[in-house]
Amino acid sequence: MKRNLSLLMDFYELTMANGYFKDGRHQDIAVFDVFFRSIPDDGGYAIFAGLESIIDYIENLRFDDEDINYLKSRNIFDEGFLKYLENFKFTSDVYAIEEGTPIFPNEPLFIIKGPIIECQLIETMVLLSINHQSLIATKTSRIVREAKGRPVFEFGARRAHSFDAANLGARSAYIGGVTGTSNTLAGRLFNIPALGTMAHSYVQSFESEFEAFKSYALNYPDNTLLLVDTYDTLHQGIPNAIRVHNEILKPMGKSLKGIRIDSGDLAYLSKKVRTLLDEAGLTDTKITVSNALDEFIIRDLVVHQDAMIDSFGVGERLITARSEAVFGGVFKLSALEEDGKLIPKIKISDNVAKTTIPGFKQLYRFYDENNMAIADLITLHDEVIDSTKPYTLFDPMHPWKQKVVENFRVEKKLVPIFEKGKLVYNIPKLSEIRKRKEQLFESLWKEVIRLKNPHEYYVDLSQDLWDIRQELITKHKN
Amino acid sequence: MKRNLSLLMDFYELTMANGYFKDGRHQDIAVFDVFFRSIPDDGGYAIFAGLESIIDYIENLRFDDEDINYLKSRNIFDEGFLKYLENFKFTSDVYAIEEGTPIFPNEPLFIIKGPIIECQLIETMVLLSINHQSLIATKTSRIVREAKGRPVFEFGARRAHSFDAANLGARSAYIGGVTGTSNTLAGRLFNIPALGTMAHSYVQSFESEFEAFKSYALNYPDNTLLLVDTYDTLHQGIPNAIRVHNEILKPMGKSLKGIRIDSGDLAYLSKKVRTLLDEAGLTDTKITVSNALDEFIIRDLVVHQDAMIDSFGVGERLITARSEAVFGGVFKLSALEEDGKLIPKIKISDNVAKTTIPGFKQLYRFYDENNMAIADLITLHDEVIDSTKPYTLFDPMHPWKQKVVENFRVEKKLVPIFEKGKLVYNIPKLSEIRKRKEQLFESLWKEVIRLKNPHEYYVDLSQDLWDIRQELITKHKN
Numbered sequence: 021m022k023r024n025l026s027l028l029m030d031f032y033e034l035t036m037a038n039g040y041f042k043d044g045r046h047q048d049i050a051v052f053d054v055f056f057r058s059i060p061d062d063g064g065y066a067i068f069a070g071l072e073s074i075i076d077y078i079e080n081l082r083f084d085d086e087d088i089n090y091l092k093s094r095n096i097f098d099e100g101f102l103k104y105l106e107n108f109k110f111t112s113d114v115y116a117i118e119e120g121t122p123i124f125p126n127e128p129l130f131i132i133k134g135p136i137i138e139c140q141l142i143e144t145m146v147l148l149s150i151n152h153q154s155l156i157a158t159k160t161s162r163i164v165r166e167a168k169g170r171p172v173f174e175f176g177a178r179r180a181h182s183f184d185a186a187n188l189g190a191r192s193a194y195i196g197g198v199t200g201t202s203n204t205l206a207g208r209l210f211n212i213p214a215l216g217t218m219a220h221s222y223v224q225s226f227e228s229e230f231e232a233f234k235s236y237a238l239n240y241p242d243n244t245l246l247l248v249d250t251y252d253t254l255h256q257g258i259p260n261a262i263r264v265h266n267e268i269l270k271p272m273g274k275s276l277k278g279i280r281i282d283s284g285d286l287a288y289l290s291k292k293v294r295t296l297l298d299e300a301g302l303t304d305t306k307i308t309v310s311n312a313l314d315e316f317i318i319r320d321l322v323v324h325q326d327a328m329i330d331s332f333g334v335g336e337r338l339i340t341a342r343s344e345a346v347f348g349g350v351f352k353l354s355a356l357e358e359d360g361k362l363i364p365k366i367k368i369s370d371n372v373a374k375t376t377i378p379g380f381k382q383l384y385r386f387y388d389e390n391n392m393a394i395a396d397l398i399t400l401h402d403e404v405i406d407s408t409k410p411y412t413l414f415d416p417m418h419p420w421k422q423k424v425v426e427n428f429r430v431e432k433k434l435v436p437i438f439e440k441g442k443l444v445y446n447i448p449k450l451s452e453i454r455k456r457k458e459q460l461f462e463s464l465w466k467e468v469i470r471l472k473n474p475h476e477y478y479v480d481l482s483q484d485l486w487d488i489r490q491e492l493i494t495k496h497k498n
Numbered sequence: 499m500k501r502n503l504s505l506l507m508d509f510y511e512l513t514m515a516n517g518y519f520k521d522g523r524h525q526d527i528a529v530f531d532v533f534f535r536s537i538p539d540d541g542g543y544a545i546f547a548g549l550e551s552i553i554d555y556i557e558n559l560r561f562d563d564e565d566i567n568y569l570k571s572r573n574i575f576d577e578g579f580l581k582y583l584e585n586f587k588f589t590s591d592v593y594a595i596e597e598g599t600p601i602f603p604n605e606p607l608f609i610i611k612g613p614i615i616e617c618q619l620i621e622t623m624v625l626l627s628i629n630h631q632s633l634i635a636t637k638t639s640r641i642v643r644e645a646k647g648r649p650v651f652e653f654g655a656r657r658a659h660s661f662d663a664a665n666l667g668a669r670s671a672y673i674g675g676v677t678g679t680s681n682t683l684a685g686r687l688f689n690i691p692a693l694g695t696m697a698h699s700y701v702q703s704f705e706s707e708f709e710a711f712k713s714y715a716l717n718y719p720d721n722t723l724l725l726v727d728t729y730d731t732l733h734q735g736i737p738n739a740i741r742v743h744n745e746i747l748k749p750m751g752k753s754l755k756g757i758r759i760d761s762g763d764l765a766y767l768s769k770k771v772r773t774l775l776d777e778a779g780l781t782d783t784k785i786t787v788s789n790a791l792d793e794f795i796i797r798d799l800v801v802h803q804d805a806m807i808d809s810f811g812v813g814e815r816l817i818t819a820r821s822e823a824v825f826g827g828v829f830k831l832s833a834l835e836e837d838g839k840l841i842p843k844i845k846i847s848d849n850v851a852k853t854t855i856p857g858f859k860q861l862y863r864f865y866d867e868n869n870m871a872i873a874d875l876i877t878l879h880d881e882v883i884d885s886t887k888p889y890t891l892f893d894p895m896h897p898w899k900q901k902v903v904e905n906f907r908v909e910k911k912l913v914p915i916f917e918k919g920k921l922v923y924n925i926p927k928l929s930e931i932r933k934r935k936e937q938l939f940e941s942l943w944k945e946v947i948r949l950k951n952p953h954e955y956y957v958d959l960s961q962d963l964w965d966i967r968q969e970l971i972t973k974h975k976n
Binding site: 023026028031032033035036038042048050052090136140148151152153155175177179180181185187188189202203204205215216217218219221224225236239240251283284336337340342345347349351353365368 | 508510512530568625656658665698700714729830
């Protein structure tokens with residue numbers, strides 16, 4: 021029961037596609053790259069996500085009668101073009117970075133090489149998928165990191181930007197490092213631990229808080245987690261929770277699993293609550309907190325406030341990436357075949373940093389002997405890096421800044437996804453993607469991942485690629 | 499081909515529902531309200547949207563085998579509860595504000611009265627729909643207003659938070675006032691004008707900019723709108739556009755419809771471009787601009803910079819509501835039936851403003867003789883306002899601040915949507931919703947809709963409702 025999302029594309033993709041078609045140029049081979057220019061929240065890295073959605077879109081890209089009739093009704097599209105869409109078959113090559121990989125500005129994340137008409141038709145969905153999902157995975161990884169090993173749960177469905185944002189947002193958050201989600205459908209669809217216990221309304225719906233807690237304990241004796249702040253956390257909520265433990269759970273051989281605080285001063289309350297619970301012998305009862313948390317508040321609680329918190333529920337600021345709700349991936353032409361030869365294309369900007377990197381490319385990541393990432397290198401697609409010899413990296417903006425690396429290892433980061441339209445990539449399980457993120461994250465220097473003023477990770481160009489770019493810039497200036 | 503979104507609910511809705519079920523209380527009648535506490539961007543109003551999605555969800559709320567099997571696999575739900583879900587039938591009453599209506603903090607936007615188990619099961623989707631769609635409709639109305647009558651187009655699909663956010667975001671933006679969208683699927687689904695012309699890649703894919711423009715003009719002679727900033731707007735883009743007009747379009751009896759500028763200083767460029775076009779006799783050629791626009795930049799361009807712009811394309815800052823990506827609607831218990839009588843429920847907070855408004859309610863809007871909105875009044879559900887007599891409004895926080903209104907007219911703002919589970923609301927066409935927004939917006943004072951430091955629109959309580967609330971607060975304090 022697949023949704024038909026084929027027409028989720030900017031209308032100009034279709035006017036351009038129709039133009040190429042009518043000009044007889046639609047089968048000309050082009051190369052387009054996706055890259056981004058700046059990291060949300062002034063961070064030092066981002067986490068790549070969204071590839072599985074893109075694969076899904078491409079695999080299901082058909083134009084049904086409704087689509088064709090709609091386009092026909094616009095009275096601007098060529099009959100032959102509509103026929104082409106009716107019989108659409110994806111035939112391009114696609115390379116991409118794998119989900120869960122740390123990524124950096126200006127490097128190619130996704131490359132399509134194929135008929136220019138196909139490149140154009142998938143543009144919007146490719147960007148949409150990468151931009152949203154990388155945004156959430158990145159934001160989540162910042163939040164999870166500051167929790168310093170304490171589990172973080174994604175609680176944001178009610179503030180997500182609609183249904184897919186809740187579901188795919190939960191998936192991206194899981195890649196980014198959350199332990200579970202409150203979204204049941206995401207749990208079912210992606211096999212993410214889905215969990216939750218009670219809202220204030222449950223407590224309010226009973227005669228008393230104690231009665232509510234008692235009901236919950238009797239219904240869920242193995243996993244009694246009580247929301248204690250409906251009336252007064254310290255004077256009612258915790259005493260009632262302890263009473264439920266003593267009167268209901270203990271006689272059954274069970275114990276109070278945890279309590280949740282959703283309002284008030286979380287640092288102060290968590291410490292007071294910990295003391296009350298410990299004094300009642302409930303040293304194993306966990307304290308969970310929620311309420312407009314983000315990476316900075318969590319860091320404050322954990323590092324500066326000595327809060328006694330075992331896990332965090334994070335909602336709106338994660339699922340909307342509220343502090344920076346835009347991930348700015350772009351999709352740019354980088355080469356065009358002329359007479360059977362790929363000719364690199366550049367888009368010059370007065371803003372030097374916005375001038376594109378031309379050509380059909382590949383991306384390598386350099387690691388040192390301790391498996392720490394040193395730099396990324398953008399090369400021509402077929403360049404081979406010989407890691408047995410010293411390699412000279414240089415800053416593409418200031419080429420006199422050089423660094424010779426030895427005893428390194430390289431990883432090719434762009435892997436084949438489609439070959440001539442055929443899916444050749446083994447789609448990994450979500451749990452594997454999550455593990456990849458965890459492992460690769462370990463290879464980043466602390467200086468790169470810190471929240472404020474991170475070190476700028478090196479993304480360099482190979483000499484060959486740099487030369488081509490300079491040549492095109494020079495040619496263009498004349 | 500409906501998607502099954504039934505389980506898009508926070509897991510705690512299910513643990514609570516199962517708890518109510520096992521306690522034999524699930525058919526107890528409850529009342530829950532949706533309201534919000536603060537307006538995004540410190541604005542003076544918001545625009546309500548999301549109702550149609552909620553209706554759609556409720557109408558399709560079934561739990562299929564996959565859902566039930568998933569829940570079964572969790573090993574915490576009662577067999578009888580799962581049977582209940584398998585045979586789920588919605589039986590509640592629902593009241594809501596109509597889409598496109600200006601709304602204000604603390605007033606009930608959506609009320610459900612029915613078995614507490616049903617209220618709980620729809621909570622997440624109700625909030626998700628209202629929060630996302632009202633956020634985008636509100637943001638859009640701010641942007642459109644500052645364009646002072648110039649058309650604004652929604653161009654944000656590639657930066658939306660996934661597929662639904664692109665589609666329903668475009669729908670919300672249309673309610674909020676955009677003239678069209680770049681999202682073709684939204685165009686097809688909702689009958690919103692979908693439009694677009696070309697990206698930089700189209701221009702780059704040709705030998706020269708002139709060749710690209712020529713191709714476009716030949717393919718779309720009736721609607722030639724050229725993107726002029728790929729290389730150099732003033733020295734190449736505009737001269738090439740004028741040449742295409744003179745050499746291609748004019749001989750066909752056509753003319754250049756417009757040009758788009760997507761980078762650089764839009765104020766400066768638009769003025770220079772206007773002069774160049776006018777000098778070439780192209781006085782009817784329209785100038786469209788895009789590039790990270792929002793309400794403030796548009797106001798600057800229009801009011802302070804005398805920019806010569808005919809229409810705006812707005813992308814990421816609209817579709818993500820980037821400046822404030824969260825709309826904070828909440829869902830709170832307000833009454834519970836005991837022995838056949840609805841008993842108002844309150845949630846007290848130390849923060850007075852966060853204490854809820856109890857009871858089963860109705861919302862009235864007061865208009866003066868000139869059809870300007872004076873105030874909203876929250877009443878008990880069955881209260882009737884006699885508009886033939888003077889009515890005393892008072893500030894619920896400072897009841898000594900009073901105002902007697904005469905010669906007014908009232909509108910009941912919460913209309914029946916479902917009655918005993920049956921849809922009784924005539925779902926309006928999107929064009930009607932958009933018209934409603936336009937008309938009702940005219941009833942707001944300029945002081946309420948200005949961007950900065952708007953006047954706080956009055957949302958008052960009737961004397962009866964105020965008394966009940968005070969009584970509950972007093973009772974609770976003792």
